[in-house]
Amino acid sequence: MWGLGALFYLMGFFQRVAPAVMTEELMREFQISAAALGNLSAYYFYSYAAMQIPTGIISDRWGPRRLLSTGATIAGIGTMMFALSSAILWAGIGRFLIGGSVAVAFVGCLKLANCWFPPRYYAMVSGMALFFGIIGAVFAGPPLRLLMDHFSWRSIIVASAIVTFGIAAAIWIFVRDYPTEKGYSDMVIGPQTCTVDSREPILSGIVEVFRYRNTALLFVIPGAVVGSVLTFSGLWGVPFLTTHHHLPTSQAAVLTSAVLVAWAIGGPLFGWLSDRWGNRKRLYIVGLALMFLGWGVALFINDLPFYVLVGALLVAGFSSGCMIISFAFAKESVPGRLAGTISGVVNMGTMTGPMLLQPAVGWMLDQKWQGQMQAGVRVYGQEAYQAGFSLMLAWILLSLVLLFFTRETHCRQAT
Numbered sequence: 086m087w088g089l090g091a092l093f094y095l096m097g098f099f100q101r102v103a104p105a106v107m108t109e110e111l112m113r114e115f116q117i118s119a120a121a122l123g124n125l126s127a128y129y130f131y132s133y134a135a136m137q138i139p140t141g142i143i144s145d146r147w148g149p150r151r152l153l154s155t156g157a158t159i160a161g162i163g164t165m166m167f168a169l170s171s172a173i174l175w176a177g178i179g180r181f182l183i184g185g186s187v188a189v190a191f192v193g194c195l196k197l198a199n200c201w202f203p204p205r206y207y208a209m210v211s212g213m214a215l216f217f218g219i220i221g222a223v224f225a226g227p228p229l230r231l232l233m234d235h236f237s238w239r240s241i242i243v244a245s246a247i248v249t250f251g252i253a254a255a256i257w258i259f260v261r262d263y264p265t266e267k268g269y270s271d272m273v274i275g276p277q278t279c280t281v282d283s284r285e286p287i288l289s290g291i292v293e294v295f296r297y298r299n300t301a302l303l304f305v306i307p308g309a310v311v312g313s314v315l316t317f318s319g320l321w322g323v324p325f326l327t328t329h330h331h332l333p334t335s336q337a338a339v340l341t342s343a344v345l346v347a348w349a350i351g352g353p354l355f356g357w358l359s360d361r362w363g364n365r366k367r368l369y370i371v372g373l374a375l376m377f378l379g380w381g382v383a384l385f386i387n388d389l390p391f392y393v394l395v396g397a398l399l400v401a402g403f404s405s406g407c408m409i410i411s412f413a414f415a416k417e418s419v420p421g422r423l424a425g426t427i428s429g430v431v432n433m434g435t436m437t438g439p440m441l442l443q444p445a446v447g448w449m450l451d452q453k454w455q456g457q458m459q460a461g462v463r464v465y466g467q468e469a470y471q472a473g474f475s476l477m478l479a480w481i482l483l484s485l486v487l488l489f490f491t492r493e494t495h496c497r498q499a500t
Contacts (some may be wrong), residue, residue, distance in 0.1 A: 086202050087210065089256050090194040091217040093157050096249055097187030098221030099137050100164065101129055104232045110238045115173045128177050132185030132434045136497020140189045141429020142290055145422065148262035149196040151389065157253030161246050168242035169224070191218070195412055195428045199421070200271075200455035204498060208359045208413035212352035215409055219349035223289075223342075240324060290426040299418035300427065303411050303486050304434035308372070309416035309480035311407035313380060313401075313436020316477060318344045320443050321450075325470050327382075330394060340395065344402035350405020356413070359496070366413040366493045373485045377478065384474045387467065408435065442480070443461070446473035 102354040104111060112122055144152050163182025170176040191214060231239055259294045266273050294300045317325075319342040326337035351372075361369050379401030381392055415431045416424045453469030 086198045086260050087194060089120060089252065090153050090197050091186070091214055091261055091369070093153055093249075093256065094190035094194055094214055095161075095217045096157075096245070096252060097160070097183075098218040099225045099245065099447035100160070100183050100296060101133075102222045102225035103229060103245075107238045108224065111176075113148060114175065114238075117173055119151075121173065125173065125177055125180060127448065128180035129144075129184035130436075130440070132181045133188045134433065134440065136185045136188035137192070137436060138291060138429045139434035140192045141426040141432075144189070144192050144425030144429070145290060146194045149200070150256065150260045150262050152189050152196070153193040153260065154257040156186045157249055158258060159186035161249035164242060164246035164249055168239050168246060179488055181361045190239050191432055192425060192428045195416070196425050197426050199416065199424045205360045205496065206415075207416065208356035208365075208410055208496075209353055210356070211412045212354070212406065212409040215352040215406075216349045219345055222345065223250065244424075258366045259441070271296055273391060285462050286394070290423055291430070293391050294419050294423050294427045294430060297418050299491050299494075303415045303418075303431050306369075306373075306484040306487055307408040307411040307431065307435045308438035308441070309477070310376065310405050310438065311435045311482040313376070313442075313481060314344065314405050314444035314479040315439040316442040316446055317341065317380075317474075318402075321446055321470070321473070324465070325340045328464060329387075329393075329467055329470065330389075339417035340398060345397050346404070347402030348405045351403040352409040353406075353407045356409050358411065359410050363496045364493065364498065365410050365417070366488060369407050369410045369414070370485065371490050372404045372410070373481060373488065374402035375380060376407070379404060380474070380478060380481070384478075385471055411435070413496070414494060417432045417496065417498050418492070419499055421498055421500075438480075442477060449473040449476060 111117070111125070115125075117120075117125070140152070145411065147155075160183055161187060163179045167177075167179030169178050170179055194214040195211060195245070198207055198214075202210055222380055229241070261267050272471060322344070323334060323337045324340040326332045326340060330337075334341070355368065355372055359365055362368065379397050379399075382389070383397035389397070411431050411434075412428055415427045419427050450465045450469045450473045451463075453465065453472050454463055455466055455469075457464040457466070
């Protein structure tokens, strides 16, 4: 049940990263500039972020089977439209459909975990979903580039659309919302606590979850974690490492990818430990503190030995896995029937991290730029990077403080 939802999440991550390795082909095909290509890729994120809270509400009303199969079908349509588009407009619409539809994958996985797994496994299973997603991102890197040496980008994307349609069919055929639908006993929570009355007003679930203190706090806290990892590994890490640690571009890229892999490993482990110890808050605090320490050493101490730099970045990446505790923590803070809504709210909070930090760090870099250019590209000094990265550290520190104001659930579901 859960594995098919996780496979859809993997495909969503693949589609998110895929344009990064086919930039030349897309620019040549559509005769567009780098700015236009960036905008084409960003259509995915616009719809992905916008769909998070609606996805949570829909999952509580439809259940994960209808939600995931519908999302995978629309994702397949969007992928096929992107692959076959003859104009940039249709390619953009395809990317927009992909982002909005794969946005349901993670919340759907959490909903399946809520209804199919004992509560003591919820955080670990959430971490495994993140692990699957990052596997998808890895497939969209060197493996995809190797395929493009032998096949056109259009044929590869068409193949991914066919796989997505296959996932949609498999979810509809095999996945069921509750164990009782397959003849098994339900877990501690039954179907009546996994869904809400569809006659209730749409906004009532959102209003209700924000009546619980932990909701607003857990909306803000994980954004610092995800924003820091993706701001460094997804945008500013390579130029920082090549400019100030004098690493070759290839080695810097491997190191930033290693941070993501450490993050993927840390997620399931933090989730498992949290479930095993019966505590959410304390372990989350430890993870954020280690993350703050790792980023602080790697980004703000000059002339580090290479092995210390690598160690600090891996600590920062691994401890970032603590953010997966947010979903179990939040789910237990509200009644079980609102699990999808609260998951959508928290997942939207995680998306605010990269959406705010990436441009904010870039803005700070420009403010501190000393006018140096190399091959027509701006080169930023150490002071500029440290000023930009200080925004990451500030948000992490704020999140660490806010965690002390959360109410511990001790891994027990609110009623």
